[in-house]
Amino acid sequence: MNDIAHNPRYEEIMLAWRRDPEAYWAEAAKGIDWIRPPERIFAPELGPYGRWFVGGEMNTCVNAIDRHVAAGRGDQPALIWDSPMTGRIVKLTYTEMRDRTARVAGALAQLGVRRGDRVVIYMPMVPEAAIAMFACARIGAIHSVVFGGFAAAELAKRIDDATPKVIVSASCGLEPGRVIPYKPLLDAAIAFSSHKPQSCLILQREQVVAPLTPGRDHDFAEAEAAATPHDPVPVLATDPLYILYTSGTTGKPKGVVRDNGGHAVALHNTMRILYGVDPGDVFWAASDIGWVVGHSYIIYAPLLAGCTSIMYEGKPVGTPDPGAFWRVCSQHGVRALFTAPTAFRAIKQQDPEASYLAKYDLSKLETLFLAGERCDPPTAVWAAEKLGIPVVDHWWQTETGWAITAGFKGLGLFPVKPGSGGRASPGFDLQVLNDDGHVLPPGESGNLAVKLPLPPGCAPTLWNNDEGFRNSYIADFPGWYRTGDAGIIDADGDVWIMGRTDDIINVAGHRLSTGSMEEVLASHPDVAECAVVGAKDELKGQVPLGLVVLKAGVSRAPEDIVRELVALVRDRIGPVAAFKDARVVARLPKTRSGKILRGSIRRIADGEAAAPPATIDDPAVLDEIGAVLGRPAA
Ligand code: COA
Ligand code: AMP
Numbered sequence: 001m002n003d004i005a006h007n008p009r010y011e012e013i014m015l016a017w018r019r020d021p022e023a024y025w026a027e028a029a030k031g032i033d034w035i036r037p038p039e040r041i042f043a044p045e046l047g048p049y050g051r052w053f054v055g056g057e058m059n060t061c062v063n064a065i066d067r068h069v070a071a072g073r074g075d076q077p078a079l080i081w082d083s084p085m086t087g088r089i090v091k092l093t094y095t096e097m098r099d100r101t102a103r104v105a106g107a108l109a110q111l112g113v114r115r116g117d118r119v120v121i122y123m124p125m126v127p128e129a130a131i132a133m134f135a136c137a138r139i140g141a142i143h144s145v146v147f148g149g150f151a152a153a154e155l156a157k158r159i160d161d162a163t164p165k166v167i168v169s170a171s172c173g174l175e176p177g178r179v180i181p182y183k184p185l186l187d188a189a190i191a192f193s194s195h196k197p198q199s200c201l202i203l204q205r206e207q208v209v210a211p212l213t214p215g216r217d218h219d220f221a222e223a224e225a226a227a228t229p230h231d232p233v234p235v236l237a238t239d240p241l242y243i244l245y246t247s248g249t250t251g252k253p254k255g256v257v258r259d260n261g262g263h264a265v266a267l268h269n270t271m272r273i274l275y276g277v278d279p280g281d282v283f284w285a286a287s288d289i290g291w292v293v294g295h296s297y298i299i300y301a302p303l304l305a306g307c308t309s310i311m312y313e314g315k316p317v318g319t320p321d322p323g324a325f326w327r328v329c330s331q332h333g334v335r336a337l338f339t340a341p342t343a344f345r346a347i348k349q350q351d352p353e354a355s356y357l358a359k360y361d362l363s364k365l366e367t368l369f370l371a372g373e374r375c376d377p378p379t380a381v382w383a384a385e386k387l388g389i390p391v392v393d394h395w396w397q398t399e400t401g402w403a404i405t406a407g408f409k410g411l412g413l414f415p416v417k418p419g420s421g422g423r424a425s426p427g428f429d430l431q432v433l434n435d436d437g438h439v440l441p442p443g444e445s446g447n448l449a450v451k452l453p454l455p456p457g458c459a460p461t462l463w464n465n466d467e468g469f470r471n472s473y474i475a476d477f478p479g480w481y482r483t484g485d486a487g488i489i490d491a492d493g494d495v496w497i498m499g500r501t502d503d504i505i506n507v508a509g510h511r512l513s514t515g516s517m518e519e520v521l522a523s524h525p526d527v528a529e530c531a532v533v534g535a536k537d538e539l540k541g542q543v544p545l546g547l548v549v550l551k552a553g554v555s556r557a558p559e560d561i562v563r564e565l566v567a568l569v570r571d572r573i574g575p576v577a578a579f580k581d582a583r584v585v586a587r588l589p590k591t592r593s594g595k596i597l598r599g600s601i602r603r604i605a606d607g608e609a610a611a612p613p614a615t616i617d618d619p620a621v622l623d624e625i626g627a628v629l630g631r632p633a634a
Contacts, residue, residue: 032058033063036056048466052237054238058260059260068306079303081126100131103228106228107226112199122146122169139230142243156188157252161464172205172208199217240463241260244258250515255462273410285298317347326359365389368392369391369394373508393421395495404450420490485498521568545582545601589616589617605629
């Protein structure tokens with residue numbers, strides 16, 4: 001048992017929450033400015049499992065920006081945009097954020113956007129992306145940010161589901177060594193989609209000037225300059241703030257909904273108890289606004305708490321060197337850094353001795369938080385040793401919006417045991433269930449599930465799809481939220497995440513669906529059947545590996561087909577899929593009932609020794625796959 005096994009402050013908070021969850025959340029809700037306080041803290045009869053802060057009225061933009069100006073923080077930077085990709089650093093104070101956000105809100109309103117309308121935001125890591133998100137929140141519009149590394153076809157799926165009135169985009173994104181024009185992708189997506197937005201607001205970056213489509217496209221800067229500042233619009237706590245699409249097990253992404261009130265209360269609460277930061281501190285989540293970590297901890301939570309947030313347009317290595325993270329932390333006085341383990345693996349790979357650290361003063365940096373994928377203990381230990389600060393792994397999902405388990409800096413519960421994701425956050429009654437839905441004792445592995453209701457800030461539903469929410473998350477274990485992760489809770493209450501129980505993989509901290517890649521491979525005219533699994537990767541944690549069986553009579557060179565398959569996935573899903581490895585095989589391992597044994601393929605790819613499953617039709621196939629992958633089957 002380690003010395004934090006019993007932590008009075010954490011246990012006291014957990015006890016208070018368990019004794020009276022509504023009182024706990026009513027207290028947390030005092031951290032938010034309400035226009036009208038909630039009539040009910042929790043209403044179990046609403047939505048798939050209940051709704052929080054029903055009847056309350058507030059505005060998320062006001063809570064994140066305006067109220068800090070009113071409280072005297074107007075001159076403090078709200079956002080520091082640090083872009084090694086352009087060599088620029090821009091600081092926007094809370095007053096500047098308020099004024100620009102109000103104008104962009106006015107520009108959106110001018111284009112007809114009203115409370116409840118959707119706005120898709122397809123932008124690189126530039127301050128205007130944050131401003132557009134807050135501008136939507138200001139007028140009660142629902143934003144849906146789409147990650148820049150997705151291809152046009154993926155963007156089109158999201159346009160069709162969210163049916164936006166307006167799309168906000170930019171002329172280009174910047175990746176090391178290349179400029180990515182966004183406008184052709186946007187135009188292609190709009191051409192593919194059945195729903196057409198009325199207007200697009202396009203930010204022209206100096207690297208590329210995009211031709212604008214007359215009558216539909218408007219220049220972002222001109223529209224902002226010409227707009228009348230828009231006052232904040234009161235919204236219900238239960239009104240959606242945003243939709244964020246995430247990978248499910250099929251090619252159709254899930255539209256995770258986040259509401260206004262619960263989100264603001266929960267995120268504000270985490271900044272002190274979990275991340276241990278105070279108003280005025282500098283907080284840096286090195287992620288992307290296209291992911292949930294970016295939504296929660298680049299955009300909303302730091303500003304809800306009156307901190308300064310860093311928005312970084314660069315990489316951990318190569319922009320220009322593996323000292324980039326240390327430079328940013330030291331230059332801006334970062335107190336807490338949050339990133340994905342893959343970023344640290346990249347730094348460790350290029351600078352194993354962390355020699356670049358000596359160039360920078362990191363005395364303000366207190367804690368490193370990691371999430372997004374399982375953190376291998378050697379990386380956590382390396383980071384802790386080199387930085388000389390506690391490293392906290394914490395586990396969460398797009399659906400929850402904040403950590404299900406964590407080390408709690410503000411409650412003295414840190415660091416966590418290397419390899420563990422910490423303990424359940426107050427609000428989450430986390431248990432391990434067997435496949436029949438029975439709670440397992442400590443130390444036994446099974447399905448990680450949260451007893452309903454989920455706490456504030458978690459998705460109340462999927463966009464226009466209550467039934468989909470029930471089927472995806474509740475149907476397997478009625479009364480519980482099925483996380484889709486397997487794990488163990490040990491005798492101290494520390495949680496060990498073992499990986500997904502479905503076909504979702506995690507590539508460089510990016511959540512991807514192998515099912516959607518299989519759909520793309522299967523659409524190739526020469527492919528009879530296929531399987532995609534996530535194989536272990538030193539840098540990215542996992543990378544997709546595709547196995548394809550060709551149709552009878554196909555005599556083309558396998559390497560040509562493989563090249564086409566790699567290009568097809570990049571074209572349909574996007575570069576973010578990192579799909580670079582496909583192999584042609586004679587047949588796939590299957591059960592006697594014909595189900596493809598993807599787990600067996602993954603184990604062979606990872607070099608794990610395992611006996612063939614009892615249900616396998618012909619164990620000899622495993623040897624064939626092992627031979628193709630150059631690994632023994634058992
Ligand atoms: N727009 C367009 N393309 C993008 C993109 C974007 N916003 N983001 C990534 N891509 C491209 C990359 O250029 C790369 O293209 P390539 O195949 O031509 O090289 C591809 O998508 C895969 O990107 P990525 O998986 O990020 O790999 P990488 O080699 O560029 O970088 C890391 C690897 C580890 C440095 C990087 O993934 C990283 O910093 N990750 C950690 C932080 C993080 O973002 N976590 C997310 C959740 S917390
Ligand atoms: P996303 O919805 O993109 O945040 O991805 C969520 C998934 O990432 C989870 O279901 C986990 O499989 C994985 N994940 C996130 N954080 C962690 C962590 N700290 N440890 C292990 N897996 C994690």
